[in-house]
Amino acid sequence: MTEWLGPLMFLVSLALIFSGYPVAFALGGTAIAFAGLGVALGHFDWELLYALPSRTFGVMSNYVLLAVPFFVFMGTLLERSGLAEDLLETIGALFGPLRGGLAFAVILVGTLLAAATGVVGASVTAMGLISLPVMLRHGYSAPFSTGLIAACGTLGQVIPPSVVLVVLGDQMGVSVGDLFVGALVPGLVLAGLYAVYSAGLALLRPALAPALPPEARALGGGALARRVLLVLVPPLGLIAIVLGSIFAGVATPTEAGALGAAGAGLLAALRGRLTRASLRESMQGTARLTSMVVFLLIGATAFSLVFRGLGGDLWIEDLMTNLPGGVIGFVAVTNLVFFVLGFFIDFFEICFIILPLVLPAARALGVDLVWLGVLLGVNLQTSFLTPPFGFALFYLRGVTPAEVPTTTIYRGVAPFIAIQCVVLGLVVAFPGMVMR
Numbered sequence: 001m002t003e004w005l006g007p008l009m010f011l012v013s014l015a016l017i018f019s020g021y022p023v024a025f026a027l028g029g030t031a032i033a034f035a036g037l038g039v040a041l042g043h044f045d046w047e048l049l050y051a052l053p054s055r056t057f058g059v060m061s062n063y064v065l066l067a068v069p070f071f072v073f074m075g076t077l078l079e080r081s082g083l084a085e086d087l088l089e090t091i092g093a094l095f096g097p098l099r100g101g102l103a104f105a106v107i108l109v110g111t112l113l114a115a116a117t118g119v120v121g122a123s124v125t126a127m128g129l130i131s132l133p134v135m136l137r138h139g140y141s142a143p144f145s146t147g148l149i150a151a152c153g154t155l156g157q158v159i160p161p162s163v164v165l166v167v168l169g170d171q172m173g174v175s176v177g178d179l180f181v182g183a184l185v186p187g188l189v190l191a192g193l194y195a196v197y198s199a200g201l202a203l204l205r206p207a208l209a210p211a212l213p214p215e216a217r218a219l220g221g222g223a224l225a226r227r228v229l230l231v232l233v234p235p236l237g238l239i240a241i242v243l244g245s246i247f248a249g250v251a252t253p254t255e256a257g258a259l260g261a262a263g264a265g266l267l268a269a270l271r272g273r274l275t276r277a278s279l280r281e282s283m284q285g286t287a288r289l290t291s292m293v294v295f296l297l298i299g300a301t302a303f304s305l306v307f308r309g310l311g312g313d314l315w316i317e318d319l320m321t322n323l324p325g326g327v328i329g330f331v332a333v334t335n336l337v338f339f340v341l342g343f344f345i346d347f348f349e350i351c352f353i354i355l356p357l358v359l360p361a362a363r364a365l366g367v368d369l370v371w372l373g374v375l376l377g378v379n380l381q382t383s384f385l386t387p388p389f390g391f392a393l394f395y396l397r398g399v400t401p402a403e404v405p406t407t408t409i410y411r412g413v414a415p416f417i418a419i420q421c422v423v424l425g426l427v428v429a430f431p432g433m434v435m436r
Helices: 005-018 023-040 046-060 064-080 083-095 101-117 120-137 142-153 163-172 176-204 221-247 253-270 276-309 312-321 327-341 347-353 355-365 369-385 391-399 406-429
Strands: none
Touching: 005 023, 005 276, 005 312, 005 347, 023 046, 023 276, 023 347, 046 276, 064 083, 064 101, 064 120, 064 163, 064 253, 064 276, 083 101, 083 120, 083 221, 083 253, 101 120, 101 142, 101 176, 101 221, 120 142, 120 391, 142 176, 142 391, 142 406, 163 176, 163 253, 163 347, 163 355, 163 369, 176 221, 176 253, 176 369, 176 406, 221 253, 276 312, 276 347, 276 355, 312 327, 312 355, 327 355, 327 369, 347 355, 355 369, 369 391, 369 406, 391 406
């Protein structure tokens, strides 16, 4: 008669989260309340909670998750020191004579920044502040500009090195390096399709994505080459070293993240941009995000411990493994749940709450976890772009001028959502895209 405790605990936690209560405390509070209820009904043993301190210590000493602050600091410092803005201006000048050249610059810089931070809010906000005024000033269409920025800002979900992939690997129990390798092709295909769409739009409707005027690209050949060498090559080299060390097996993601953080500081110092203000802001931003992740993990650990003690994990596994269609049904329902939840709660919350619940079913059905992780990353990226609740749209709205209405942003992201759906379908239809 107490089998309902697990499902009820799950529903109560979701209700608290959707009410706006802090997620970490919603999970921890629900765990304590249902542990007490379970003890009162004779369906839970208090002694199970003795495992909570050791599990909390395990969270704090998790070597893999140490990569999170390193990668966040790397991306934040590149943005706060102005190096990302320099990248945009340099690539804009490089592609300036081409129609849509500034869009190509936004795609490249957005890819680098999103990959380095791996945090949708930070990437979209930074790209909105850096790119949108420049694009609008040079006559780019507002819908196209806002849609492109929102789409590029979410690339950090799948393009390595990414905090998202680090957390996914830790929670799924798979190699972060395998996830980096697996997500590389889908991520680059996605960015490539953004570029193809931008080129097609600039060709067919040049007024929406014009070439930069001569005064905006006045650098001569020698000056431009020098600027490319000084501004573009070092960050690209840093990303290549970080990824290359992981792919070659020379360094773990955590070690590579430390290298990337140190490299970003070195680049900022060499350009005279490593100021006390930029360093302080980068460290504060990194500390805030890392603290949020750790508190979420502790709350999710308490929730998972009590939920399993109440038999909730068996309920979820039985439900997911007996869906019509077997593996296909499981993948379809899991992606639908993640897509809908992506409207309302952040990736980290989904990863720490929902992912551990569906993993036993995935293992029982023999689903490739690396492929599933990449698929869920692309899926959530699509969710974050989709009106009316997509997270990326809210972040971009916060830095968009008042004369650009929200409906303009919604219209702008529509083509990019279609591109996302195409790539999502390709990952499902051709699992080999996710390399190992």
